Amino acid sequence: MTDIAGPTVHPTVYIVDDDAAVCDALGCLLEVTGFSVATHDTALHFLHHCPPDAAGCVVADLRMPGMDGIALQAEMVRRGYRMPIILISAHGDVSSAVGALRAGAVDFLEKPFDEGLFISRITEALHRDDVQRRQQADVASASALLRRLSVREREVAALMIEGHANKIIADHMSISVRTVETHRANLLEKLGIRTLPELMRLWLQAGNR
Template identity: 50%
Template sequence: MSEPTVFVVDDDEGVRDALALHLELAGLRVRTFPSADAFLAVVGAGDRGCAVLDIRMPGMDGLTLQKEMVRQGITLPVIIITGHGDVPAAVTAFRAGAVDFLQKPFDEDRLIDRVREAMERDARDRRQRQEQDDACQRAAALSPREREVMLLIAEGLSNKHVALRLDIGVRTVETHRARVMEKMGVGSVSELARLALLLAD
C-alpha cells in the first residue's frame, strides 16, 4: 500500500514548488503534477493522502478533475486552491466533496492544518471502508435465517422476543445466535450491533 502523500496539481511551477516546500518542511510526503492528465496517469484508487487542486488550469480544471477522481474511484479528500475565489466555484467544489477551498495567497499554516485534517479523514474513511468490507464478507457466510436473527439481536431483542418474531423456538434462536457470533467474529451483542450498522450503510 502506498505511503500517505499530498498530491499537488497546479499548472504554475512556482506555486507547485512553493507548496511542495512548505508541505515537505511540515514533514509531509509530496508529489506534484503540472496538469490533471499527469495526475490521473499516475494516481489511482489505492493511493492514500489528499489532493490539493488548482481550480483554474489549462485543459481539465480542478473542478472537472475532482469529478473525474470520483468517477475513477479515487477517494482522496480534495482541497481546492485558486487565485479566483468565486463563490459559485467554492459551492460546486464543496458539493462534490472538497474539504476546503483556499484563495491565493493563502496562509501556509492554514494550508498545512487543512492538509493534515484531510489526511486524517482519508485514513479514517479507509479504515471504515475496510471494516465494512470485512463485515460484508463475514455476513455473506450467514444463512438467510442467521441474518434475520443477527438483525433482530442487533436491534436489542432478547432470544425470547426473536423467537416470537420469527415464530421459532428459543433453543433454535440460541443455536442461530451462537453461529452468528462465531461467523461474524464477535464476542458481544454491542460488537454485533456495530457490525450490523456498518452493513446497513
C-alpha cells in the same frame, strides 16, 4: 471481540498545477514539514498516475489548461476517488470559491496564501481522509464477518437485534427453541463475539439498520 481495525496506509499530498514554480514551492514546503508529496502538471497526468484508492489529499489549481480544478473534482468523483480536494487559485473571488465548494472541494485557498494556513488545511484534509478510510474499513470488515453466517443464522441475528426472545424467534421462524439456541451459539462463534451488544455494534458497522 473480533478486531476489525483497518490497514495502515501512507498518505500523499498530490499537487496538480500547470505552474512548475508553484508545484516546486508547495512541494518543498510540504516535504520540509514532513509530508509525502507527488506533483503533476496536468489533471490528466494525475488521473493517469494516481489510482482511485490512493490515500491522501489533492491540491489542484482552479484554472488549468484543458481539464481545470472543478472538472478534475467531477472526474475524480466519477472514477471513484474519495480523497479530499483543496482548490487553489490566483484569481479567487466569491463566485469561484462557491463554485469550488459546490463541486465538492473541502476548501478553497487564494494564492498567495499563508504557509501556516496552508499546512493547517492540508493536515485537516489528511485527517478527514484517514477518518473516512477507517470508517470504510470498518464497514468492509464487519460485512465480511457477517457473510460467514448462513441465511438462517442471519435471520436469527436480525431478530435478536430487534430484541426478541428465543421463544418469539422460534415462533416467527417456525422452528424449535433449541434450534434457535443452536443458531445463536453458532453465529456468535462464527463472528468471534459473546454478547448481544457486540452483535449490535457489528451489525451497525456493516451498514445494517
